[in-house]
Amino acid sequence: MSQETDSIQQAASGATADHSTRGAYVTGGAEFTRDTNYIEDRITRDARPGDNGEPGWPVEAGRYRLIAARACPWANRTVIVRRLLGLEDAISLGQPGPTHDARSWTFDLDPGGVDPVLGIERLQEAYFKRFPGYPRGITVPAIVDVATGEVVTxxxxxxxLDLSTEWTQFHRPGAPKLYPEHLREEIDQVNRRVFTEVNNGVYRCGFAGSQxxxxxxxxxxxxxxxxxxxRLSRQRYLVGDTITEADVRLFTTLARFDAVYHGHFKCNRQKLTEMPALWAYARDLFQTPGFGDTTDFVQIKQHYYIVHEDINPTGIVPAGPDLGGWLEEHGREALGGRPFGDGTPPGPVRKGEEVAAGHGAGH
Structure with missing residues (x-):
């Protein structure tokens, strides 16, 4: 899927080794249904096994590599949270390019097309290393055990959620509490609706197989x-008066809305820029360290318009929309709230992890 598509496995139907088709994501006459059967292993402080017998993996600095393509909203979430919490030294970051073929995401932005830590050309290799012939989607984000080269989850x-709650010993001083215990029930409730209706809702529009x-x-x-x-016309953030996991999850969809979902996925009643509260809220987050500085609009557009061949068969990537508005004042401070609560903003983006010049807002 990227998590972007339902799955690269789905895309591979009909693809052959010498045919680089990126696949088809629309099933004629059918509603889009996302495959949510993920590798459910968790990395926890006590390496406890999962509820369904999944092996436990211990929290250990330097052991794991997060593979997260900038183009993918689901992967973008993990990059934002990693940066907000200051986990750059504990978990390294590998970033595939914006497109993939029918088999897998590839590391085509790295020298020689090889991830410099894992030594692989395709994320598929890490999946196959642990699960030979893995039959489901080769998705990002994925966490890989560096020593073995095997995908963990x-x-x-x-x-x-685990980055927020299980990796606390490696959080930076001043890291925000993105999943505070007293708000978890409300965060979970908001997240459920945002996922089904918005995060995944845009895909249900874009990949619909019938009118x-x-x-x-x-x-x-x-x-x-x-x-x-x-909701956001009355409060600065989705839950409580600080940034939480709920805001991270909504932001990555909003950041892609006008650039991709409005036209490419036919979510075109209004643009984000035509919804006053949501647009101001999105700008507020974008201008907060950790959000806009991890958002690459060029890679976002390249991914959707090039990979989804059945929706955009020409592969033409649109030049617009104008992105300058993301940097305009938002005025959300009038609603109160403290972005990081009792914490502090993260420092500068880690060297080598910056969004490329010309790929962000204002260009």
């Missing part, structure tokens, strides 16, 4: 966006 909703499936997905998406517009 690709369970993206759990990865960010009926599209119409239903469109109505659900905009009902949820109207709910968010109302």
């Amino acid at each position: 690709n369970n993206f909703p759990q990865i960010t 009926e499936a599209y119409d239903s997905a469109y109505e659900r998406l905009w009902a949820a966006l109207d709910w968010l517009e109302d």
Whole structure:
């Protein structure tokens, strides 16, 4: 899927070794259904086994590598959380390029097309190393055990929660509490609706296989966006008065909305820039260290418009929209709230992890 597509396995149907097709993501006459059967292993302080017998993995600085493509909203979440919490020294970051073929994400931005730590050309190699012939999607984000080269987990909703709750001994001084215990029930409730109706809702529109499936997905998406517009007109952040996991999860969809989802996925009742509260909220987060400085608009557009060949068969990547507005004043301070609570903003982006010049807002 990137998590971007339903799965690269789905894309591979009909693809051969000498055919570089990126695949088809729309099933005619059908509603889009995301494959959510992930590798559910967790990395925890006590290396406890999972509820279904998954092996436990210990929190250990330097042991794991996070593979997260900038283009993918689900992977972008992990990069934001890693940066906000200051886990750069504890967990290294590998970044595939913005496109993939029908088999796997590739490290085509690295010298020689090889990840410099894992020594692999395709993320698929890490999946196959642990699960030979792995039959599901080769997805990002994924965490890989560096010593063995084996994938540990690709369970993206759990990865960010565990970074907040299990890796606390390696958090930077002043790291925010993104999943505070007293707000978890409300965060979880908001996240469920945001995921089904918005994060995944845009895909249900874009990959709809019939007019009926599209119409239903469109109505659900905009009902949820109207709910968010109302909610965020009265409070600065989604839950409580500080940035939480809920804001991270919504932001990565909003950042891609006008650039990709409005046109490419036909989510076109309004642009984000035409929804006053949501647009100001998105700018507020974008201008907060950890959010805009991890957002690469060029790679985002390249991914969707090039990879989704059945939706955009020409592969033409649009030049717009104008991104200058992301840097305009948002005025959200008037609603109160403290972005990092009792904590502090993260420092500068780690050398080598910067968004390329010309790929961010204002260019």
